[in-house]
Amino acid sequence: MIKWMLFLILTFSISGIAATNLEAQEHRLDEHIAQEFGMPFALNYLEASRVHDEMWVLFPRSQEGELVYPTYYGGHFFCDKGGFVFKVVGSLMAEAQTGVFAELLKKDSVEVRAVEFSHLDLISTLNAICHFVSDNPDNELKIATWGLDTPGNIVVVQMQKLNEETEAAFKRDVIDSPMVTLEEGGPVKTLVPQENEEPDFPATQEVVLTDSDKTSHLQPGGRIYINNFGFSAGYPAERKPETGFVTALHGLPLEEQEVRLGSQSGPVIGDVTGPIHNGGSADGAFIAMHQSLFDRTVDNRTLLHSDMRPAHGMILTSVSTPPDNVTRTQRNVVVTNSNFRADLGGGLVLTDMIQTTGHALYGESGGIVFRPIGSDAQVKGVIVGSDGDSVTGDNMFFSWSETINREINVTQP
Numbered sequence: 441m442i443k444w445m446l447f448l449i450l451t452f453s454i455s456g457i458a459a460t461n462l463e464a465q466e467h468r469l470d471e472h473i474a475q476e477f478g479m480p481f482a483l484n485y486l487e488a489s490r491v492h493d494e495m496w497v498l499f500p501r502s503q504e505g506e507l508v509y510p511t512y513y514g515g516h517f518f519c520d521k522g523g524f525v526f527k528v529v530g531s532l533m534a535e536a537q538t539g540v541f542a543e544l545l546k547k548d549s550v551e552v553r554a555v556e557f558s559h560l561d562l563i564s565t566l567n568a569i570c571h572f573v574s575d576n577p578d579n580e581l582k583i584a585t586w587g588l589d590t591p592g593n594i595v596v597v598q599m600q601k602l603n604e605e606t607e608a609a610f611k612r613d614v615i616d617s618p619m620v621t622l623e624e625g626g627p628v629k630t631l632v633p634q635e636n637e638e639p640d641f642p643a644t645q646e647v648v649l650t651d652s653d654k655t656s657h658l659q660p661g662g663r664i665y666i667n668n669f670g671f672s673a674g675y676p677a678e679r680k681p682e683t684g685f686v687t688a689l690h691g692l693p694l695e696e697q698e699v700r701l702g703s704q705s706g707p708v709i710g711d712v713t714g715p716i717h718n719g720g721s722a723d724g725a726f727i728a729m730h731q732s733l734f735d736r737t738v739d740n741r742t743l744l745h746s747d748m749r750p751a752h753g754m755i756l757t758s759v760s761t762p763p764d765n766v767t768r769t770q771r772n773v774v775v776t777n778s779n780f781r782a783d784l785g786g787g788l789v790l791t792d793m794i795q796t797t798g799h800a801l802y803g804e805s806g807g808i809v810f811r812p813i814g815s816d817a818q819v820k821g822v823i824v825g826s827d828g829d830s831v832t833g834d835n836m837f838f839s840w841s842e843t844i845n846r847e848i849n850v851t852q853p
Contacts, residue, residue: 466814467493473755476772477522484522485755487549489813491524492516496748498540507749512536514555515562515590517778518753523551527593530554555593557619562588565595565619566781570791572614573783581610584627584828587780587795590752598625628782628793628837629828630690630723631805632669658685658701658709658729660738660808661759661767665700666692666712672760672807674724674822675743675841676736677850679714682728686844687806688824689715689725691788699727702765714848721792723824724844738808738817739769745852746811746818747842750775750794758798758836760807760823773798773809773836780837784825792843793824798836800826809838819852 467490474482495516500508512535514527526545528536533554537545545552569586572579582600589596595617599606602624610622658664662673664687674686694715700706714726736743738759750756754775761767777795784790800807800823810817821841826833845851 466816468814470755470812472771481522484549485518488518488522488524491544491547491549492518492751492754493748495526495541495544498544500540505747509559509563510536510539510541511558511560512539513559514553514557514593515559515588515752517590517751518755519551519591520753524549525551525553525591527553527555527590529558530556532558557593562593562595562619563779565615565617566779568615569595569597569620570781570789574789577783577787579613581606581613583610583614583783584625585780585782587777590778595620596623597621598623600624600626627828628784628825630688630784630788630825631800631802631823631833632671632688632690632692657733657735659735659759659767660685660743661761661769663702663761663763663765663767663803664709664727664806665702665704665706666694666697668704669694670704670763670803672804672823673727673734674806674808675810675819676734676853677726677845678853679726679728679848679850682713682726683734683853684710684713684727684729685734686724686726686822686841686848686850688723688822688839690723690784690805690824691716691786694725701732714850716844716847720790720847722844722847723790723793723839724822724848726848726850738810739812741810741812741815741817743810744813744816744818745841746820748811748818749840749842750778750811750820752776752778754778754811756796756798756809756811756820757817758800758807758809758823758838760800760804762801763803768804770798771812776835782825782837790824790839792840793837794821794840796836796838799833800836801833804833 512532585598671687677686694712697712698708699710701709709732710727710729713728756773758770774797780793780795781791807823809820821838823838825837827835
């Protein structure tokens with residue numbers, strides 16, 4: 441009987457009969473998630489996604505549109521069974537049960553967990569560590585990464601060398617807090633090699649732009665080149681009166697540099713007009729396009745702007761193109777840290793990255809990351825890095841699109 445009910449649910453969900461509309465977003469069971477994680481997980485995740493979007497609408501915001509975190513809020517995430525978990529500071533549970541999320545917390549599909557630390561306190565701790573790293577680029581502690589472990593309600597700091605001496609120095613010079621746990625770990629590496637060994641064509645070859653090039657559509661995740669640096673295209677954006685797209689730049693000073701399609705000697709399609717230099721809370725650049733149009737679909741889905749921050753456990757999809765020019769789509773990329781910060785070296789400290797289970801190699805920087813919702817793709821950001829000691833590009837990191845847009849003053853159409 442149970443198997444028959446699950447079959448009916450799957451059939452109706454995929455056909456759209458059981459699809460639920462929420463804030464103009466269509467949620468339906470994703471067959472990729474069901475195949476990868478199993479039907480019970482997929483059904484839990486479907487309901488959890490609906491709850492997540494309901495919660496996002498309820499979140500208080502400042503006049504500038506920034507999220508305002510209530511003092512009782514301890515974070516939220518998708519658990520290993522696909523369900524939705526809302527965390528509340530234990531001593532403030534009564535306040536949470538009468539606040540803006542009161543009705544949400546009564547839902548049977550929401551698991552409420554009491555925690556010790558508020559999200560505000562954890563973010564404040566992250567910022568204190570970030571200020572130390574930014575102000576002391578040559579410090580001997582060699583702090584590689586620091587991020588928010590939402591399920592654990594703790595800040596995790598990775599140091600390249602951890603022992604009693606460095607632990608004591610961290611507590612003395614940076615912060616001594618019960619909210620922080622120290623681990624040994626390596627740096628995050630950006631995914632652009634310093635330069636390619638051989639150009640695709642002779643550097644002196646003159647490329648004539650054909651009518652086909654002028655009318656071609658650059659696909660999100662497609663291969664582009666800025667000088668000798670190979671990137672992937674991200675998501676469409678506007679900086680009026682110009683239109684174009686966003687990619688990653690890793691702090692390289694490349695304003696007004698030409699952007700070429702497909703190879704180092706491919707046709708010029710635009711130029712860099714808005715990079716991030718030497719750190720900040722995002723890693724992105726706006727490419728103003730001149731000859732080509734940027735496609736508004738990816739993975740057969742329509743691209744949409746979304747200011748929803750990816751939560752721990754959220755399942756995403758990425759599209760990017762390595763140097764072999766074969767576009768790669770990764771589905772079921774799972775967020776493992778939704779507020780991750782790292783010292784990338786050379787003065788580049790990124791403070792708003794998202795860590796995932798995905799894989800990314802050199803040249804895939806800038807590729808688009810999105811959340812599939814029915815026939816739509818909610819843009820989440822662009823790929824920027826992976827674990828430094830991994831030749832396979834384990835643990836893909838990306839910058840959140842909402843932060844990039846604010847930093848480089850672009851909007852998503």
